[in-house]
Amino acid sequence: MFNEERRFEQPIRWAMIGGGRGSQIGYIHRASAARDKFFQLVAGAFDINPERCVDFGKNLGVDPERCYSDYKVMFEEEAKREDGIQAVSIATPNKFHYEMCKAALEAGLHVICEKPLCFTVKEAEELKAIAESENRIIGVTYGYTGYEMIHQARNMIENGDLGEIRIINMQFAHGWHSTEVEANDPGTKWRVSPEVSGSTYVLGDVGTHAxxxxxxxxxxxxxxxxMCTRQSFIKSRSPLEDNAFVLMHFEGGAVGNLWASAVNAGGIHEQKIRVVGSKASIEWWDEHPNQLKYEVQGEPKRILDRGHGYLYNDDQGVxxxxIxxxxxxxxxxxxxxxxxRFALAMDAMNRGDKDTLDNLWFPGVDAGIEGVRLLENCVESADNGCKWVAYK
Known part of the structure; x- marks a missing residue:
């Protein structure tokens, strides 16, 4: 069961870049960070418009003097304070992630960043090197991996319950952008603009989650x-895709496929993962996240439910x-x-506690690097006649 007694002497003084009024993701960052009282929102660069930034910050209870329309000014001014910020979350369009992460790390701050972490593997590896030299943490918000049943699935696979892994089916295929919604929705407009989103749309936006x-x-x-093939069914989104299929060959002989889509008409989320082994299969669907299908060949299908004593009793899952x-x-x-977990990692890094860091799961900079690496390889394949490419 979750340990609500675990506390810091003082919460981590925390700020946000982006996530202001109208943001699709800002509220979940703030609500999640506040949940266990490990973080305290004390500053923010919520909006590039000074009046909107201050007005929004005041409504969140942030001191107006600590609401900045320029994140670089925020870093400079907060560094002068004894109670200045110690960590920052970046909830901005993709094109700003690299420069903001880099500036935050160089300012001595821990970073939590939306995905994709940046545009290229080279940039991501540079951020990792800076984080290591500054003894700072980079966390990436792959927000679906906090579910207990995801950890149950990992434990079952590690325990050999499925046997030898043969097939992995991944999909995140919603239908909310089956029409040109970006014409009236700025939150979608930047996602389908290459100069802001990068070289992909749905692969980076939802495919990396799966x-x-x-x-x-x-x-x-x-x-x-x-091998990747991608399509722009809404033609104005070209060259960015609103649908993509990826086939994968894994080392050791297993195979996989990924379907990422925003034009799966009628689909709500449809984020599912199915792992098939030589003895059994498991399947998880994010619209029913408290259950895990467990299907053993020759036996009745089982539905495993979150919170039961029959689940693996590891620290991460429990x-x-x-509730x-x-x-x-x-x-x-x-x-x-x-x-x-981001907070525990930051605290351990601050204390030089390598043992805790080595044994604490959280989606960190390596997870961010691999997400960017996937996108680079998919684009290379798709833009070269959907050819198989060696993963690099």
Whole structure:
């Protein structure tokens, strides 16, 4: 069961860049960070418009003098204060992630960043090097991996319950952008603009979520080669895709596929992962996150429910169980579990506690690097006639 007694003497003084009024993701960052009282929002660069930034920050209870329309000014001014910020979350369009992460790390701050971490593997590896030299943490908000049943799936695979892993099916295929919604929605408009979103749309926006679930559940499987085909069914989105299929060959002989889409008409989320082994299969669906299908060849299908005593009793999974079995947990609990672990990692880094860092799971900079690496390889394949490419 989740340990609510674990506390810091003082919460981490925390700021946000982006996530202001109208943000699709700002509230879940703030609510999740506040959940366990490990973080305290004391400053923010919520909006590039000074009046809107101050007005929004005041409504959140942030001192107006600590609401900045320029994140670089925020770093400079906060560094002068004895009670200045210690960590920052970046909830901005993709094109700003690299420069903001880099500036934050160089300012001595821990960083939590939306995905994709940046545009290129080279940039991501540079951020990792800076983080290591500054003894800072980079966390990446793969927000679905805080669910208890994701950790249950990983434990079952590690324990050999599925046998030898043969097939991994990944998908995140919603239908909310089956029409040109970006014409009246700025939050979608930047996602389909290459200069802001980068070289992909749905692969980076939702495909990386499904891919990280597979990485987490089956950490020892490495991609050997892949082939990607992508489409722009809403023609104005070209060259960015609103639908993509990726085939993967893993080292050791396993295979996988990823379907990422924003034009799956009628689909709500449809983020699912199915891992098939030589003895059994498991399947998880984010619209029913408290259950895990477990199907053993020749036996009746089972539905495993969150919070039960029959689940694996590891620290990561149990500590994700916040309210006991039978009660439905959702995305806010999953995100809160991520922010909880980000805080523990920051605290351990500050104390030089390598043992805790080595044994604490959280989606960190390496997870961010692999997400960017996937996108680079998919674009290379798709833009070269959907050819198989060696994964690099």
């Amino acid at each position: 891919f990280y679930l597979a990485e987490f559940m089956v950490p020892n499987l490495k991609i050997k080669e892949l 500590s994700a169980n916040r 006991g079995c039978g009660h439905a947990e959702g995305l806010f609990e999953s995100w809160a579990n991520l922010y909880h």
